[in-house]
Amino acid sequence: MAVIPPQNMPNFKMLLDQFKNTRSQTLELVKPLEKEDYVVQTAFFMSPPKWHLGHVSWFYEVIMSKINPSYEFHSKEYSKIFNSYYQALGQPRDKAKRGILSRPTVQETLDYFFMINKKVEDFLSNIKNEEDFLLFQLAFNHEYQHQELLVYDVQNLLADSYHPVKQNNAPIPSPVEKNAKMIYGGLFEMGYPGLDFCYDIELPEHTVYLNSYLMDTFPVTNGDYLKFITDGGYENFRFWLSDGWEKIKKEGWIAPMYWEKEEEQWVRHDFRGKHKINLNEPICNVSYYEADAYCKWAGKRLPTEAEWEKASSWNESKEIKTVYPWGNEPPNARHANLLESHIWSPSVIGSYPEGKSHYGCQQMMGDVWEWTSSDFVGYPGFKSGFVEYNDKWFCNQKVLRGSSFATPIASIRNSYRNFFRPDERWMFAGFRCVTDI
Numbered sequence: 032m033a034v035i036p037p038q039n040m041p042n043f044k045m046l047l048d049q050f051k052n053t054r055s056q057t058l059e060l061v062k063p064l065e066k067e068d069y070v071v072q073t074a075f076f077m078s079p080p081k082w083h084l085g086h087v088s089w090f091y092e093v094i095m096s097k098i099n100p101s102y103e104f105h106s107k108e109y110s111k112i113f114n115s116y117y118q119a120l121g122q123p124r125d126k127a128k129r130g131i132l133s134r135p136t137v138q139e140t141l142d143y144f145f146m147i148n149k150k151v152e153d154f155l156s157n158i159k160n161e162e163d164f165l166l167f168q169l170a171f172n173h174e175y176q177h178q179e180l181l182v183y184d185v186q187n188l189l190a191d192s193y194h195p196v197k198q199n200n201a202p203i204p205s206p207v208e209k210n211a212k213m214i215y216g217g218l219f220e221m222g223y224p225g226l227d228f229c230y231d232i233e234l235p236e237h238t239v240y241l242n243s244y245l246m247d248t249f250p251v252t253n254g255d256y257l258k259f260i261t262d263g264g265y266e267n268f269r270f271w272l273s274d275g276w277e278k279i280k281k282e283g284w285i286a287p288m289y290w291e292k293e294e295e296q297w298v299r300h301d302f303r304g305k306h307k308i309n310l311n312e313p314i315c316n317v318s319y320y321e322a323d324a325y326c327k328w329a330g331k332r333l334p335t336e337a338e339w340e341k342a343s344s345w346n347e348s349k350e351i352k353t354v355y356p357w358g359n360e361p362p363n364a365r366h367a368n369l370l371e372s373h374i375w376s377p378s379v380i381g382s383y384p385e386g387k388s389h390y391g392c393q394q395m396m397g398d399v400w401e402w403t404s405s406d407f408v409g410y411p412g413f414k415s416g417f418v419e420y421n422d423k424w425f426c427n428q429k430v431l432r433g434s435s436f437a438t439p440i441a442s443i444r445n446s447y448r449n450f451f452r453p454d455e456r457w458m459f460a461g462f463r464c465v466t467d468i
């Protein structure tokens with residue numbers, strides 16, 4: 032009797048190709064690094080590239096051990112060093128001290144990376160049921176997340192001393208009109224509607240009620256944000272949440288991360304080197320506190336994640352939800368600025384008119400993640416899909432939607448929920464505003 036695989040279960044060849052492509056993309060990111068670059072931890076919030084390589088490889092060992100309980104890990108020492116935060120798998124090391132270890136060496140870590148490749152390739156040929164396929168999908172998606180984290184970390188570590196394997200020019204922007212789109216309220220079904228991989232936190236689909244609102248067509252730009260700075264935004268407590276005010280005073284923040292003032296001019300130091308800020312680029316590397324303070328100053332507010340998702344996914348004429356803002360067509364270079372675009376910075380507003388949502392909101396995918404006002408918690412009826420992966424973070428984190436110029440194409444969708452603490456800003460985060468009607 033023939034066994035019919037479920038609709039969302041890829042065959043062995045597809046899974047193997049996905050694995051190989053994922054691993055190649057990770058290697059492409061580290062290829063420009065010198066040996067010394069792999070080891071250094073420039074700040075407590077980043078991880079050395081060597082650690083990422085070891086950690087994503089170790090995570091495949093975790094997955095193989097879940098499928099085959101008699102699986103033997105390569106090394107007890109590696110399992111300790113490359114464990115991030117999984118209490119169930121031993122005592123994780125302090126994240127802020129990932130850069131103090133010279134062993135395993137860079138070469139030993141790369142050898143481990145390739146050894147795990149071989150093990151996984153052999154393992155995949157014996158995968159037969161849907162549950163195990165999905166566990167490997169989780170491991171691939173986990174590696175996509177680390178590819179993006181690696182880009183944040185390499186910017187902090189090297190900025191323009193990093194010379195990417197591939198580098199493309201940004202597209203020529205179309206003329207823009209900075210306005211807002213009317214989104215009518217009512218009942219909206221939020222959450223992942225498809226049959227392919229998604230994280231447990233995107234489920235279940237559930238109904239929410241929304242009032243009507245105006246969603247800005249574009250994310251807030253450097254030029255918009257500069258007006259907030261020059262209007263004394265960082266010196267006026269009235270715009271700030273109490274925790275945010277305390278944070279900016281304690282840290283001495285007077286502008287977004289990577290901004291510096293040189294001869295009365297704001298410059299940004301990133302993969303492109305030190306350059307005058309581009310007024311038409313989406314603001315990047317701001318915390319939730321800064322996003323919220325800007326909105327208060329501007330007389331607007333951040334969207335909830337439900338408002339963001341409706342603006343991005345709902346096609347009012349067809350009465351359907353789509354996977355991406357532009358529809359269900361797989362993403363390409365004309366839709367959004369993602370990791371595979373190889374642009375290495377946000378693109379100015381108006382660069383991706385073909386990626387607009389049904390309502391006309393642009394650049395909801397790519398460029399910068401967008402802070403929302405929503406707390407990161409489980410949806411009603413949430414069921415944990417993998418112990419300690421997502422739900423142990425259901426406290427003190429805010430949801431971000433969309434994706435950034437460092438997000439791999441394979442991991443974007445309208446229902447994706449990213450999350451960070453409100454004071455974090457080394458990731459590529461910006462925001463767009465909503466106005467109540």
Ligand SMILES: [Fe+2]
Nearest residue numbers: 086115173177
């Ligand atoms: Fe991880």
